[in-house]
Amino acid sequence: MNNARDEGVIKFKFTLKRAPAPEQAQFLALEKWRALFYKLGLIGEYPNEKIGYGNLSSRLPKKAFIITGSQTGHLAHLQAHHYTKVIDCDLKKGSVTAEGLIPPSSESLTHFGIYEANPAIQYVFHVHHAKLWEILQNGNFDFISEEVPYGTQEMASAAFDLLANKSSGIFVMKGHEDGIVSYATTAEDAGKNLLELYRKLAVRQ
Helix, strand or coil, X not given: CCCCCCCCCCCCXXXXXXXXXXXHHHHHHHHXXXXXXXXXXXXXXXXXXXXXXXXXXXXXXXXXXXXXXXXXXXXXXXXXXXXXXXEEEECCCCEEXXXXXXXXXXXXXXXXXXXXXXXXXXXXXXXXXXXHHHHHHCCCCEEECCCCCCCXXXXXXXXXXXXXXXXXXXXXXXXXXXXXEEEECCHHHHHHHHHHHHHHHHHHC
């Protein structure tokens, strides 16, 4: 592990408007997959740095989306107040406006860029796995250059360009250690994209 890991830090300007936590129906599908990913170690916390990794979101009307809150990776299960509603993003200004009780994930801008790329995309799952990350970089998978740092306007723009004509798949963040993103029109497809790769890796090991 990189001792100087650049991870989990919010790199954009954000405004958090205090509001009631999202309703359960808005995050139930996310929580199902998040709980599984936590068990598999695809979401969690780096013990030395005490920094969380992994985030999931689902699209809402009017360019809004529900996303896991910042630094919740250490929790096996999330409650309603651990989810935040992002209601506006400005890529040019690098700003995010959210509603809820907790700051949005540090990858909120990236999720926004993915949703903007294709209106068919409804779910975005971002997980971490060192070995899988290495294998995918050598396979036939989309990727974002190692020169693009996570959580930035540049990452969001790169995701937008990469996924303009795609509605389901996986890409690797070469500049974000261990970072893998799945996106799809349904939560089941977004989750299965990752789960199938994880199981193939387990068979190989």
